Amino acid sequence: MASEIVDCTPYREQLLALVAELPEVPRADLYGFLQQAKELSERLPEGLAAALDSFNAEGSEAGYLLLRGLPVVEDELPPTPSSTPAPVDRRRTAMEAMLALAGRRLGLHTGYQELRSGTVYHDVYPSPGAHYLSSETSETLLEFHTEMAYHVLQPNYVMLACSRADHERRAETLVGSVRRALPLLSEEVRTRLFDRKLPCCVDVAFRGGEEDPGAIAEVKPLYGNVNDPYLGYDRELLAPEEPEDKEAVAALSQALDDVTESVKLTPGDLLIIDNFRTTHARTPFTPRWDGQDRWLHRVYIRTDRNGQLSGGERAGDVIAFTPRR
Ligand SMILES: O=C(O)CCC(=O)C(=O)O
Ligand SMILES: [Fe+2]
Numbered sequence: 534m535a536s537e538i539v540d541c542t543p544y545r546e547q548l549l550a551l552v553a554e555l556p557e558v559p560r561a562d563l564y565g566f567l568q569q570a571k572e573l574s575e576r577l578p579e580g581l582a583a584a585l586d587s588f589n590a591e592g593s594e595a596g597y598l599l600l601r602g603l604p605v606v607e608d609e610l611p612p613t614p615s616s617t618p619a620p621v622d623r624r625r626t627a628m629e630a631m632l633a634l635a636g637r638r639l640g641l642h643t644g645y646q647e648l649r650s651g652t653v654y655h656d657v658y659p660s661p662g663a664h665y666l667s668s669e670t671s672e673t674l675l676e677f678h679t680e681m682a683y684h685v686l687q688p689n690y691v692m693l694a695c696s697r698a699d700h701e702r703r704a705e706t707l708v709g710s711v712r713r714a715l716p717l718l719s720e721e722v723r724t725r726l727f728d729r730k731l732p733c734c735v736d737v738a739f740r741g742g743e744e745d746p747g748a749i750a751e752v753k754p755l756y757g758n759v760n761d762p763y764l765g766y767d768r769e770l771l772a773p774e775e776p777e778d779k780e781a782v783a784a785l786s787q788a789l790d791d792v793t794e795s796v797k798l799t800p801g802d803l804l805i806i807d808n809f810r811t812t813h814a815r816t817p818f819t820p821r822w823d824g825q826d827r828w829l830h831r832v833y834i835r836t837d838r839n840g841q842l843s844g845g846e847r848a849g850d851v852i853a854f855t856p857r858r
Contacts, residue, residue, distance in 0.1 A: 536584075537595045541801075542602035544578040549604050551576060552630040559629060560621040563653060567642055567848035570633035577634060585638045588805065589836065595794055596710030596811035600803040603631050603694075607800075610696055612824030615660070618652040628694035629654060631803055632832050636692055637848060639805070640836035643688060644851035645681070647738045651851045657693070657829035659820040664737055666769055668815075668831070671699075675815040677709060677789065680808050680833065682765040683733045683750035685855040688833035689841055691806040691813070695798040699827040704818035706796045709789035711755070711764035711810050717788040725781040726754040727762065730858075734770040739854050748772045750856035754785055757809075763839065766812040798829065809839060 541548065551573045559566040577585070581600070588598040606627045632654070636642050644653040659671035668675065680691045693706065715723070732748030740746050752771060757763040765771075766785065773779045789812055796804055806813055820826045835841040 537593055537597060538599045538601060539581060539584045540602055541581060541600050544581055545602070545604050547578050548631070548634075549627070551634060552604070552627055555625065555630050555633065557624055558622055559625045559633070559654065560619065560623065564847060564849045567633060567637060570630075571637040571848065574634050574638040577638060581635075582638065585635060588807075589639050592712070592807050592810055594710065594712050595708065596712065596807045597708050597794075597796070598805040599796060600631075600635065600805070601801065603628065603801045603803055605696055605800040613658050613697055613826045613828040614656045615658065617656060618650045619654065619656055626696055626830065628696045628801075628803065629830050632692055632694050632830055635803060635805070636832055636834050639690060640834040641842065641846055641848040641850070643686070643833050643835045644849070645684070645738075645833070646851050646853045649738075653832060653849055653851070655831040657831050659818075659826050661822070666736055670815075671820045671827075672817050674817055676768040677707070677786075677812040677814045678767045678769065679765055679812045680806075681736070682752050682767055683735050683770065683857050684739075685857050686835065686841060686852050687857075688808050689836045689838055690834040691808050692803065692832050692834060693798065693806070694803040694830045695800055695828070696830065697825060697828040698797070698799045699818040700821055700825070701819065702797060702799070703816070704797065704827060705816040706798055706804060707793050707814040707816065708796065708806060709766075709793045709812045711762060713792035714785065714788035715762070717791060718784060722781045722784045723755065725777060726785060727759060728753055728756050729778070731778055731782070732772045732774060733767065733857075734772055735856065736770070739856075751858050754782060757839070763809040764812065768812075
């Protein structure tokens with residue numbers, strides 16, 4: 534199984550050369566950009582390519598793969614964004630290019646129509662007065678969530694690439710892995726939660742303009758292979774009703790807390806989260822609103838694992854919401 538951290542500093546020159554072959558303005562023709570990235574991803578340095586392929590095939594115990602020491606080109610970085618989506622003519626950053634190259638080695642970049650105006654590349658930056666469920670929060674804990682666990686076309690991976698850390702380097706991205714949590718669960722809890730559909734609310738973007746449509750989806754906390762299950766866990770949105778379900782979810786929740794690993798993303802880091810085997814969160818930090826605040830780039834990747842693709846899709850497609858039921 535893949536080791537969790539790959540030091541990419543030895544590949545710097547090779548990676549910068551690949552980045553330079555990508556079009557300079559990704560959003561001008563995103564399909565073209567991601568197609569070019571696919572071809573270039575065949576030429577990734579061997580060690581890096583092998584780590585990505587192995588993670589894609591088998592996952593890891595910790596549920597993530599962290600690429601460290603990727604080239605961030607400081608002088609080409611504009612101020613941290615304060616609005617969304619990014620202007621179509623914004624020049625690519627090195628870390629956005631890395632999301633294209635590493636992402637295409639894994640699968641297909643996917644945009645979600647209802648989310649961030651249906652864009653494929655998201656900027657993750659602090660925003661004053663953000664909703665408590667939003668990745669734009671900063672001074673409050675962003676609680677454990679599996680990205681779009683309630684969406685039939687849930688992404689297989691969430692990729693987060695860091696161009697800027699918070700000033701105090703306090704923010705931690707937390708990952709709770711089901712492979713680590715499962716041994717802590719009693720047989721009773723496992724059986725209760727396996728293949729059991731529980732009511733689940735959805736994120737604000739998917740509520741169709743209604744303030745609180747309630748639990749419009751159903752999510753299975755554990756499913757797939759009984760000995761190596763997938764996880765669907767969202768601390769804020771999952772809404773078990775029956776006492777036995779509430780108790781079992783509380784036990785799962787505790788187990789995930791017990792095995793949580795933390796990553797402090799620093800510039801040049803690219804974190805690939807296995808979104809079918811983990812839940813993730815982010816601890817508070819203090820923004821300064823000076824143009825140098827924490828700045829991540831995010832993409833979602835679908836692969837053919839668990840039927841997330843049916844054939845004919847392209848990297849860069851933007852898809853509509855169907856709740857899991
Ligand atoms: O800011 C982070 O480290 C993670 C935020 C998050 O959950 C996301 O962007 O999906
Ligand atoms: Fe997230």
